[in-house]
Amino acid sequence: MTAEVAGEEQALRDEAEARLRALAGEGARLRDDQWAAIKALVMDRRRALVVQRTGWGKSAVYFVATALLRELGEGPTVIVSPLLALMRNQIAAAERAGIHAATINSANPEEWEKIYAQVAEGVIDVLLVSPERLNNPDFRDQVLPELAESAGLVVIDEAHCISDWGHDFRPDYRRLRTMLTELPPGIPVLATTATANARVTRDVAEQLAASPEWDDPAAPLVLRGSLERESLHLSVVRLRGAGERLAWLASTLNELPGSGIVYTLTVAATQEIAAYLREQGHPVAAYSGQTEPAERLAAEEDLLANRIKALVATSALGMGFDKPDLGFVVHVGAPSSPVAYYQQVGRAGRGVERAEVILLPGAEDREIWSYFASLAFPPEQVVRATLAALSEEGMLSTAALETRVDLSRSRLEMMLKVLDVDGAVRRVKGGWEATGEPWTYDAERYRRVAAERAAEQEAMLGYIATTECREQFLRGHLDDEARPCGRCDNCTGAHRSAEVAVEDVQVAHDRLARPGVDLEARRQWPTGLGDLKGRIKPELAAETGRTLGRLTDIGWGTRLRELFAGPDGPIPDDVFGAVVGVLKSWHWPTRPVAVVSVPSASHPQLVRSLAERIAAIGRLDYLGELGYRGGPPGRQFNSAQRVAAVRGTLAMPRDLAERIAAAGGPVLLVDDRVDTGWTMTLATAQIRHAGAPAVLPLALAMTS
Structure with a gap:
């Protein structure tokens, strides 16, 4: 490296450090991998994948890189982000760093035209977009091409969603691969996630790899760090029935530090548990994908301000929810994957020395896993019937397709999104149309994914039963080298008591x-x-x-x-x-x-x-x-x-x-x-x- 280049690099790092302090406080310093990612994006204009634990500072990488690129006269950063809660937190963080951010999502359609105009005027530094928005016909055909042409940086947050093998795969995310291949040369791309094993990391890196139109032959830079969370104290408490679990939770909740999240597997369970806990005098709120947006926002704000002890939530409260002092995460019912479980418990303990992570498994967990597994990609004859209907009619709305194809609305829309990404159908105003492109039913891929999901379920049962270190077990399933943590119930021998007062169990049983x-x-x-x-x-x-x-x-x-x-x-x-x-x-x-x-x-x-x-x-x-x-x-x-x-x-x-x-x-x-x-x-x-x-x-x- 020449002295001149070294000087430029040092000057850029000094500026990056200053931007970080504006974002995170005077004591903040860039980690080595944070700087490596920023340098790759700003100086080398490369593509990078950052796999780091929750709370490591992945958002700091793209906000600092944005500030530096904007100073160099580059266009706005486009961040593809999956959840409204995540978007709200990111906009607030960006403003602290002097970066003007805005979002395009289903909750603010009345603001879209104004935001588009601000992007064109150069007023907006960061535009957050939901993955679903990428295939809205108007956005895809009129806004996205210009945005991709002028973007200074593209960020894919929660990038494990791109991968079939990821625990939270979303068809809309697969559309990003097409977008990436169509980016002009030299636009840097950053993908980030906290929950990717080796297989998912390889898959995402391959999708980030240089397209024929991109003249940089270098493979994406992959920065993968330790996923250890030194504040987390993991434990499992086995109780005999739903009544015992509710009674145990109600009697233990006040002993848990600060405020936290009680995760459940179903919407119905959030309502039941929240109602029972409120009856027992605990200030809690229910939270799920069926909760009205305004109620969800109010519930998040109540938790952030410690006005309630806990949110009783489904996985709808997940990726990106940022409360550094979250003191505990309790699961009433086990998620179907160790990777998904580690991602959810990672919400806790980001800014405190100790956070309690407790799993209360239930006998019904397997049945619930089986139900969600039944919603996988439909059989080939159903897909062929859909394509035939679209070919015959030219264009059909989703509602009209329901009269031809026997799938629930959610499964039908999921299937259409996959077919769209595969090029067999295309979303247009008013519905969907067939493209006429040949399409192959990849039965082997669907079989492999189903087998992987089944293996993950068995691994989750293994986590519940293990007598070895729990954190080591979870991190092993993320292909992260780990030694015994010395903190979990198995390492310390300090297992939480499963005893509950008989009268408390009776009260809970009567409520249920x-x-x-x-x-x-x-x-x-x-x-x-x-x-x-x-x-x-x-x-x-x-x-x-x-x-x-x-x-x-x-x-x-x-x-x-x-x-x-x-x-x-x-x-x-x-x-x-x-x-x-x-x-x-x-x-x-x-x-x-x-x-x-x-x-x-x-x-x-x-x-x-x-x-x-x-x-x-x-x-x-x-x-x-x-x-x-x-x-x-x-x-x-x-x-x-x-x-x-x-x-x-x-x-x-x-x-x-x-x-x-x-x-x-x-x-x-x-x-x-x-x-x-x-x-x-x-x-x-x-x-x-x-x-x-x-x-x-x-x-x-x-x-x-």
């Missing part, structure tokens, strides 16, 4: 056993059905119904899953007793006078006996059950398909219609489980048409 969940009636027909459009006529609609519980509940969910997994038979006494409790607490506007049941393909005796016993105990008339023409319709996964199938088969026997008309009052409609809600809706319409003035749906369970 409290039956009854509202079943909201469908009010709108699905689109694309032709003659069924718009709002369901009030004279055919149901009242708000009730179910005993959700299959995803940690209370009644377990019992109901056992019931549906077993053979058909009369309604068990314990379940019937709980149903009676639901009926007693149901404040219906007018008491029903009769009971009608929906025929069940899998548990006909169960449903019939439930309806008959309700009629007997309530002194109501059991009028009988509806029927199916040509047999039950099987299972469909989206609303349009389900309505078409049930409508074509569900039948009202003439004698039943006569009995309904003669009854002259509200009818209690009984079924075993509710998935989409459309069987209840169409059965209600037939009963109302027969003369019932109101229908009150009652089911043992709803799916979620």
Whole structure:
């Protein structure tokens, strides 16, 4: 290195150090790998992958690099970031460093035009974009090309999402590979993540590799550091049931330092646990992907300000949530992967000397893992049917495709995104169209990914059972060399007690056993059905119904899953007793006078006996059950398909219609489980048409 180059490098490092102090405080100093990444981006204009633990300072790398590149007259930095919480934290951090940042995402569409204009004027230094935005037709075709041409730096945050092998793979992230190949020569690219094993690191690095259009032959710089977190104290507490886990959590929560996160596997569990903890006097809030954006923001701010003890959250509160003094992370239920688990517990202890990390595994964890695994890429015949429908029609909306393809909305959209990235379909205004490009169903890749997911689940069970160092176990699955940490329960021998007061367990059990969940009636027909459009006529609609519980509940969910997994038979006494409790607490506007049941393909005796016993105990008339023409319709996964199938088969026997008309009052409609809600809706319409003035749906369970 010549003296002149060395001088330039030192001057740049001095400026980088000054920028870091503005960002992180007077005592901040660049780590060697932080400087190596900044130098690669600013001086060498290379592509780099940084794999470093949570709290290491990956965001400092791209904010400092942005400031330096902007001083050199380069364009704005474009950061692809996956979560709104992460975006909010990053914008605040950028402002502290004197960097003007803005975001384009689904929560601020009214600001997009203003932000685009500010980017064009050079006012904005950093633009944060959600990966989904990359394939919005207007953004992709009108904004992205100009942005890519003028960008000074491109950053891919949480880059493990690019990889099929990553624990949080997202189809929209795969689109980044195409974007990277189309960048003009010399635009540096930075990818960052805290959770990537060797396989994921290789995969992401390959996707960062120089494209034919990029004249730098150098491979991406990979900077991978130790993932050790010296503040984390890992432990596992095995408890016998959901009641014990809730009681243990409620009795232990105040002993845990500061404020923290209680992670659950399902949305239903966040609501159940948060409600119970609040009843026990703990200030907590529920947080999930179904929480309204304004509520989520308020909950995050309450946790950041220590106004609450904990957020009870799904993984929706994850990547990038930045609270350095977070004192604990408790999992009620185990994530399906050691990598995902280490990523989530990494939220804790970033700015404190000690943080408690506790796992409370549950017997239902495997069933929940199995459910999420069932949402993998669809079988080939379903994909081919989708491509054929698009080829025939030219363009179809997602809603219109639902009438042709039997997938839930979320799975259909995920499949379309993968096909889009693969070049077989293209998102356009109003929907999707086939490109006509040949497409191969990569069954081997999907099989390998499924096998990897199954192996990760077994590894998580191994973490729960291990008697060796827990941190060493987790870091081993991230291909990170580690010695025994000396801090976890296995290393110290200081295992947390699993004892809980009997009276506390009873209180928790009674709370979980409290039956009854509202079943909201469908009010709108699905689109694309032709003659069924718009709002369901009030004279055919149901009242708000009730179910005993959700299959995803940690209370009644377990019992109901056992019931549906077993053979058909009369309604068990314990379940019937709980149903009676639901009926007693149901404040219906007018008491029903009769009971009608929906025929069940899998548990006909169960449903019939439930309806008959309700009629007997309530002194109501059991009028009988509806029927199916040509047999039950099987299972469909989206609303349009389900309505078409049930409508074509569900039948009202003439004698039943006569009995309904003669009854002259509200009818209690009984079924075993509710998935989409459309069987209840169409059965209600037939009963109302027969003369019932109101229908009150009652089911043992709803799916979620």
